[in-house]
Amino acid sequence: MFGRIVLSFCLAGAFLLAGAKSEEALRSAIVKVYSVIKTPSYQTPWSSSIKQVSGSGAVISGGRILTNAHVVANRTFIEVQRYGDRKRYIAQVEAVSHQLDLALLRVRDPRFFEGIEPLKLGTLPQIEQRVSVYGFPMGGDTLSVTAGVVSRIEHQQYVHSGESFLAIQIDAAVNPGNSGGPAISDGKIVGVVMEGIQKAQNISYLVPTVMIRHFMKDLEDGRLDGVPAFAALTQPMENPTLKKHYGLGSHDGGVLVDKVLELGGLQGILKPGDVITAIDGHPIQEDATVAFRDGEYTNYEYYVQLHQMGEKAAMDVLRKGKKLSLEIPLNKKADDLLLVGTYQYDRMPRYFIFGGYVFAPLTRNLAVRVARSHISLIPYVEEFSTKKRKEVVLLLRVLPSAISRGDYSLVFWPVSKVDGKPVESFASFYREVYDGNATEVTLQNKMGMQVIIDRKEAEKRQKEILRRYNIEYDRSPDLRAKGGD
Known part of the structure; x- marks a missing residue:
């Protein structure tokens, strides 16, 4: 009898030791992600601001780090730091799905992965299944672990893209900095933290592994095509x-x-x-x-x-x-169908300036920022592209000068026609303005209101206006790449 008791204690100790090692191995796969991001201004599209953000991630198979897209969106520089190590390693983005708010990072230095056992993806959890959220939220520098249960699983709008996909709701506490961290159950990832509702009590959402696997499979051919939409x-x-x-x-x-x-x-x-x-x-x-x-x-x-x-x-x-x-x-996918596409990341806004008149396509990034003061733009966001109209072009603003007097108040002004021709897209509008032969560029909105620009005066005063407002380029990088001064 005594021998059985001793054996029971030994077995219990062995299981505890194994559990401790498992937890330690799990924690070693959790990383903190530091990003320097360049946030463009959609109201003054030639300018941007720089700030630093942080999030979390997890090492998975293939020497990759799984995190959120919004942790590394618009990045200029990324570093990662593993649990229990104070050294930061430079990382690069291997792939990013802004639709699903997922990203994969790579670290070229092999020392980063020494002693790390990659985490595996689990299956879709059950309602009331317990999960633990690992990450580096605000309020401290060390690893945080919070526990909760799965509350519901259903479609939710992913804030980063604005599209709706399957999501897991949990009641574990999640704060800024937790984004991209794994939710673990039975030693496997069941979801990636994407957001918490700050004004609610412990309501947080995960990207489930079913969507993570879709992302991974999509990448197998080396190209990210995205998630299809029902047209x-x-x-x-x-x-x-x-x-x-x-x-x-x-x-x-x-x-x-x-x-x-x-x-x-x-x-x-x-x-x-x-x-x-x-x-x-x-x-x-x-x-x-x-x-x-x-x-x-x-x-x-x-x-x-x-x-x-x-x-x-x-x-x-x-x-x-x-x-x-x-x-x-x-x-x-949704971007192929919408007149105003989903949110844009990892690129500067498109624009061009002609004689102080600033033109840009209407983007969702801009629409949500000015919706309260310019509600006339909202209907465009709910429309779909057609063969005759694939984008909405805006007279974004007018830089005051001698040739634009009387037009200063025009902001976010949708252009329906240029020189009597319906506007199909931003690219076609740009070509019409710059390649037209008429002495004047005539713009109309849907109400018939006109803006007329003297072509020779606009070209003559272009550089002077740019210098006055300290604007380096009169068009966005994509248009500069196509040539033309």
Whole structure:
């Protein structure tokens, strides 16, 4: 009996020791990420500001560090520091998905990885499953660990991109600096911390491993294509009269196709009035959700987003009472479809100046900053591109000079026509302004209001105006790269 007690104590001690080693090995894979970022100004697109931010990350297979895209967005310089070491190592971004708020970093110095056991990706956790969040939040320099449980799993808007994907909500405390750190359960990563709701009590969100794996698979060919979007607008089928009108029974589900987007590649395949009842064999409920696990539901586009770009999704469709099985090509992401694309990162804003008149495309980055004072821009953000209009061009501002008197008050002024021609894109607008032969450049907005610029005077006074306002270049780097003074 005594021998059994001694053996039990020995086994318990061994398990505790193994647990301690496992925890120590886990912590060694957690890193702090230091980024110097260059934040562009979308209201004065030739200028920018520099600041330092920090986040967290985890070493995974292949000598890579997994973190958030927003930790390294607009980066100019990155360093990483491993747990238990005060030395910082220079890192580079290997790949970044601003859609999914994920990034992979590389460190060239092999000494950084000495003694580190890479963390592995786990599966989608269960509701109420316990998780531990590792990272370097504000309030200290050493590693922090907070515990919580999985509260819910469903589609949420990712703040960094503005797009909606599957997300995990947890009740562990998360603060600035935790971003990019792993949430661990049973020794494996179940998600990457992307945000916390500061005004709520312990509500935080993770990018789940199902989306991390999508990111990893996308990179296998050496190119990041992104997550496909469904190029049609739909509505739920909860209303009983709506169901009856389109031939559905009271207990049937599905989504009604309202519009097939012009540039989405689905013309001639789907039609307005179609009812999509299932996707990849998964029935769509009347509230436009699908089951991703028994008893757990999320937006039906989940099964679109599991695909890689270029693949096809199988859809069951009811068209005028007839059941069809269709293959839907998935060749577009949200940026390809929106008139005003998703948030931009890692590049300076596009612009050009002509005689003190500053022009730029309308971006989401700009729209959200000025929405309260210029609500007329909001409708553009909700529109989709067409063959005739792929971007909104703004007269962003007017730099006062002798040739622009009377126009100083024009800011964020959408240009509908240039020299009588509808504006298709920023690139075509730029060519029309610079390559036109008319003595005047005539701009119109949708209300018919005109701005007329004397071409010779604009060209003559260009350099003088730039010097006056201390602006080095009259156009953005992408336009300078194409040549022209």
